[in-house]
Amino acid sequence: MNPMTTTILISSIATGTIITASSHHWLMAWIGLEMNTLAIIPMISKQHHPRATEAATKYFLTQAAASAMILFASTTNAWQTGTWDITNMTNPTANMLFTLALAMKLGLAPMHFWLPEVLQGSTMKTALIIVTWQKLAPMALIFTTSNNLSTMALLTTAMISTLLGGWAGLNQTQTRKIMAYSSIAHLGWMAAITTIMPSILILNLTLYLLMTTSMFFTLILLNSKNIKDMATSLTTSPTITTSAMMTLLSLGGLPPLTGFMPKWLILEELTMQNFTPTATILAMSALLSLFFYLRLSYTSTITLAPNTTTTKYKWRFKPITNPTMLTLTLPMSLLFLPISPMLC
Structure with a gap:
């Protein structure tokens, strides 16, 4: 891949994460997540073979569905509360939808099926970005809204x-699939402690x-x-x-x-x-x-x-x-x- 293209894509991934982590408005958080998704797609599909194209398609469809669900949850919450503030997520239906959307974005079970397949179709370096940096933006949203999320839903997940x-x-x-299932298990441990003690989640x-x-x-x-x-x-x-x-x-x-x-x-x-x-x-x-x-x-x-x-x-x-x-x-x-x- 052209170095200039790689630089633009990496910068977009970093910018999207920073926008999501620092935003207080749901639309800005959603924009950051979309930037993340759209920037990683060319990196997944840069190997020109069907497996990489399949992985990129699966990643795009899953992340787009999760982002749409986040937008729907925030709209539902704004309709009930009259505010788009992330910390004011008080509607129970919106909270449940938001929890499921973040679980899909992170690859938590039972919305995990995309993660092993996407990692297997990517290069090692791209797989590293997917299981590390791409988790930061959804985790920032989880940390911000941890007081409002359903404890039982997270513990079950x-x-x-x-x-x-x-x-x-x-x-x-395959080592990439092993690391994918390792990621799912570790994220499960993080989900268990999210609403009880968020500081341990960060650690x-x-x-x-x-x-x-x-x-x-x-x-x-x-x-x-x-x-x-x-x-x-x-x-x-x-x-x-x-x-x-x-x-x-x-x-x-x-x-x-x-x-x-x-x-x-x-x-x-x-x-x-x-x-x-x-x-x-x-x-x-x-x-x-x-x-x-x-x-x-x-x-x-x-x-x-x-x-x-x-x-x-x-x-x-x-x-x-x-x-x-x-x-x-x-x-x-x-x-x-x-x-x-x-x-x-």
């Missing part, structure tokens, strides 16, 4: 998302962005698109592969790694608010996600000794991606647990 993200991820061999979102970015850059550097590629990655770069194993365990939420912190704080807060059954279901569903993280870790680091591979030519290729982002995000995605007493 959260439980379905974490269970489905774990179950569906067990059957995948969880930040750590999710760090860990997912770190994992995607690792996959890009290792050129690993499926589990079979991960099995030979130790011969390409033992250091990066070992870091990938640690990042996967952090995504799974194992102490003493960073990923344990948000799960710990969310389970603690849910238990304190007498949502013990919900906390139990979330904790059990984390074991499902942990299984496929462990399977990837085992495949990449334990099944093969770190010697020269018999695969033709793979060891000759030098990585063309700059590892700076991985260097920045990896320590934070592994070593942040000791600061958790400062956040409690």
Whole structure:
């Protein structure tokens, strides 16, 4: 893609997110979301093959439907209350429609079907943008309206998302689809705590962005698109592969790694608010996600000794991606647990 075109598209994505996050009027928030959607479509379809075109079409239709539902919910609320202020979302019907629309935009179950397919049809870098930056604008709206959203609706969506993200991820061999179901499960954890303690939502979102970015850059550097590629990655770069194993365990939420912190704080807060059954279901569903993280870790680091591979030519290729982002995000995605007493 032409560098000028790429610059315009990336700037539009950033501008759309900033407009949505900083707006107090529903129409401005909707405009920001539309800018986000329209700017990412050419990036998804830049590979000229049917799979990329299909992914771009699915993404456009889903996001357009969700944006229309947000506009309909805000119009309904404005009709009842006489104001377009985002923080004044008091109509119950509008709130429910708005919650469902944001769930569709984020890829929360049961409106998740588009996310794995879109990621599989995109390049690794575009998939990284979809599961990280594209979540910021809807999350900003969720954070702004957290006082008015339905707690039970969000908790139900959260439980379905974490269970489905774990179950569906067990059957995948493509790393992008595994990361898609991982994203669905993590977003379920965020949805569970949204109306109870929004500050933990922000912490969880930040750590999710760090860990997912770190994992995607690792996959890009290792050129690993499926589990079979991960099995030979130790011969390409033992250091990066070992870091990938640690990042996967952090995504799974194992102490003493960073990923344990948000799960710990969310389970603690849910238990304190007498949502013990919900906390139990979330904790059990984390074991499902942990299984496929462990399977990837085992495949990449334990099944093969770190010697020269018999695969033709793979060891000759030098990585063309700059590892700076991985260097920045990896320590934070592994070593942040000791600061958790400062956040409690």
